[in-house]
Amino acid sequence: MSSQRLSRKEIKHEIRDDAFRHSVEASYDYVRGHQRNLVLGIAAVLLLVVGIAGWRTWQVRRETAASDLLGKAIAAYDAPVVATDAKPDDETEPSFPDEKSRLARAKQLFSQVEKDSSGTGAAAVAQVYQGRIKLQENDAAGARKDWEAFLDDHPDHLLAQAVRLSLLELDRKDGKGEQLVARLRADLEKDRKPLPEDVLLYQLGITLEQLGRRQEAHDAYQRVVEEYPDSPWSSKAIGKVRELAPATGAG
Numbered sequence: 001m002s003s004q005r006l007s008r009k010e011i012k013h014e015i016r017d018d019a020f021r022h023s024v025e026a027s028y029d030y031v032r033g034h035q036r037n038l039v040l041g042i043a044a045v046l047l048l049v050v051g052i053a054g055w056r057t058w059q060v061r062r063e064t065a066a067s068d069l070l071g072k073a074i075a076a077y078d079a080p081v082v083a084t085d086a087k088p089d090d091e092t093e094p095s096f097p098d099e100k101s102r103l104a105r106a107k108q109l110f111s112q113v114e115k116d117s118s119g120t121g122a123a124a125v126a127q128v129y130q131g132r133i134k135l136q137e138n139d140a141a142g143a144r145k146d147w148e149a150f151l152d153d154h155p156d157h158l159l160a161q162a163v164r165l166s167l168l169e170l171d172r173k174d175g176k177g178e179q180l181v182a183r184l185r186a187d188l189e190k191d192r193k194p195l196p197e198d199v200l201l202y203q204l205g206i207t208l209e210q211l212g213r214r215q216e217a218h219d220a221y222q223r224v225v226e227e228y229p230d231s232p233w234s235s236k237a238i239g240k241v242r243e244l245a246p247a248t249g250a251g
Contacts, residue, residue: 066117070125073109076102077129107133124150128159131166144170164195168203177211198228202237209244218244 072091079094079102086097088105096102110133113126131146147163154160171180184204187193193200205220221244224237231237 063117063120063122066113066120066122069109069113069117070122073106073113073126073129076109077106077133079106103133103136124154124157125159128163131163135166135170140170140173161195161199165199165203168207172207172210177207180207181211198224198231198233201228202233205237205240209240214244 075092076088076094076096079088079096081099081102082095082097086095088094088096088101094105096105107130110126110129114123114130117123117126127146127150131143131150134140134142134146144167147167150157150163151160151167168180171177181204184200184207187195188197188200188204195203201220201224205217205224208214208217208220218241221237221240224231224233225241228234
């Protein structure tokens with residue numbers, strides 16, 4: 001037996017080497033024992049990656065097809081009514097012999113967008129147009145239902161402000177002016193307002209004016225002019241302030 005003694009440093013080194021070898025051997029034994037499961041796991045990951053890439057490609061194609069159909073629907077909705085030589089089947093520049101056929105074609109196409117492309121941005125826009133068509137067909141309740149559903153699903157959409165303004169107009173036409181005044185004033189006090197403050201003030205002015213409350217309407221318009229001079233609503237508000245000035249005594 002050798003009488004050579006190992007230093008503490010050498011002992012630690014051998015222990016580390018033994019631990020490393022044991023770890024490698026254990027890992028190798030695990031791989032050999034679970035080779036089939038590991039291969040299946042790697043295959044599953046690869047399939048997932050390929051699946052995600054495929055889904056994204058499919059989603060892009062679906063959105064593109066929906067946008068193309070939406071474009072045709074909007075073209076029909078904006079198409080002119082002509083006395084002769086109407087071209088309702090022209091996909092880029094259609095025209096119609098009368099208003100009824102124009103709206104019917106647009107409605108058909110918007111419905112198809114919603115049906116075939118549910119969940120896409122195009123379907124959301126189609127829902128807004130469907131509400132507009134229903135309003136033109138004197139179905140205010142149907143329009144309200146479409147627009148409220150749109151806002152529930154897309155509160156921050158680019159068209160959300162226009163839809164909220166349309167709903168405010170519906171409320172005024174439905175004789176809900178007093179309730180609307182209370183709601184608009186409550187909205188003005190909120191930290192997170194459903195509409196910009198200049199828009200809320202102008203809409204408050206319109207509603208108050210409709211109710212015959214000219215002084216309060218004048219004051220609402222005046223706030224738009226003074227507090228939001230660069231607002232696109234400011235020029236309209238200036239005209240309203242001048243219009244109401246004689247009744248308020250304002251200069």
